[in-house]
Amino acid sequence: MEIYTIGIDVGKTVFHLVGLNQRGEVVVRKQLSRSQLLRFTANRKVHLMGMEACGGSHFLGRALQEQGHEVRLIPAQYVKPYVKTNKSDYIDAEAIAEAVGRPTMRFVPIKSDEQLDMQSLHRVRERWVMRRTAVVNQIRGLLLERGITVRKGRRYLDAALPAILEDADAKLSGTLRLLVAQLNLELDQLAARLEEADALIKQAAQASEACRRLDAIPGIGPLAATAVIAAIGNGAAFRKGREFAAWMGVVPREHSTGGKQKLLGISKRGNRYLRTLFVHGARAVLQFREKQSSGLRAWLAQLTSRSHHNVAVVALANKLARMAWAVLATGVAYRPPLLAAASA
Numbered sequence: 001m002e003i004y005t006i007g008i009d010v011g012k013t014v015f016h017l018v019g020l021n022q023r024g025e026v027v028v029r030k031q032l033s034r035s036q037l038l039r040f041t042a043n044r045k046v047h048l049m050g051m052e053a054c055g056g057s058h059f060l061g062r063a064l065q066e067q068g069h070e071v072r073l074i075p076a077q078y079v080k081p082y083v084k085t086n087k088s089d090y091i092d093a094e095a096i097a098e099a100v101g102r103p104t105m106r107f108v109p110i111k112s113d114e115q116l117d118m119q120s121l122h123r124v125r126e127r128w129v130m131r132r133t134a135v136v137n138q139i140r141g142l143l144l145e146r147g148i149t150v151r152k153g154r155r156y157l158d159a160a161l162p163a164i165l166e167d168a169d170a171k172l173s174g175t176l177r178l179l180v181a182q183l184n185l186e187l188d189q190l191a192a193r194l195e196e197a198d199a200l201i202k203q204a205a206q207a208s209e210a211c212r213r214l215d216a217i218p219g220i221g222p223l224a225a226t227a228v229i230a231a232i233g234n235g236a237a238f239r240k241g242r243e244f245a246a247w248m249g250v251v252p253r254e255h256s257t258g259g260k261q262k263l264l265g266i267s268k269r270g271n272r273y274l275r276t277l278f279v280h281g282a283r284a285v286l287q288f289r290e291k292q293s294s295g296l297r298a299w300l301a302q303l304t305s306r307s308h309h310n311v312a313v314v315a316l317a318n319k320l321a322r323m324a325w326a327v328l329a330t331g332v333a334y335r336p337p338l339l340a341a342a343s344a
Helices: 034-042 057-066 076-082 089-099 113-144 154-166 174-207 209-215 222-232 241-248 272-287 294-306 309-330
Strands: 005-009 014-020 026-033 048-052 071-074 252-254 263-266
Touching (some): 005 089, 014 089, 026 089, 048 089, 071 076, 076 089, 113 174, 113 222, 154 174, 209 309, 241 272, 272 294, 294 309
Antiparallel strands (some): 014 026
């Protein structure tokens, strides 16, 4: 039985495998556990293996690579066109096996353990930030029900909350005072966890030479630098910075037909967390544009003169993304853009 390509539909405990021969005919269908799958593939020589990029696929991909196989991860939206009929696990595995052999297919690089560790740290930190925001909003809502308004912003709540809890004239019930005090304690615990996470991120950024090169780019700090490394590694999955910016979703979405080009708002594809960091970094750069290099300052002045502020922010985020890819892909240090007269 000659197996040319294998498609694997990844699950938590059960994996569905479909093997195709060189003519594209199905020659094997199997439902296996993880250990059975690794035993099955260890004794076979296969031209190519494919899986959807999802939870657990990076671990399984590295395990199959250690067996000597060529493994490729495919974004799920690129597999969908190859599904012929109703959905089932075997049909999905067969579609993966067909898609992985296409010459124009795009693939996701398999992440290393260091990338997955950093990605996990960012995801946990993001959840803590969202939880802190939820607690702040809940405290403001509970106090508003008792006629006490607090200005938006966590720092205003931190400053006002001790006085509110100690004020006997506030006419807060004992139950509400206890609840607000417990929520305040939760805020302190979340703040301590976020400080620990930030310290780990800064430590990792200082230890990585690539992160230090990214940190030199305006608007990119340790948080964004480590997030970029965790997401794309050295950027080898993209041929140029424009592709990275398009993957991140900071380029116009196109809906053209009949020879007429129609560009809409940004596509918002790819990594939402990474796009958020770049947009916020661009806002900071635009706010302090007078402190930037002469070339970037002139470019921003020309951009803001003809575009809305938010449009200029996204355009700058696009530019920063391309700079970040160039620094990673070429391995050179960031060089601030300068005007011709200034450089002379």
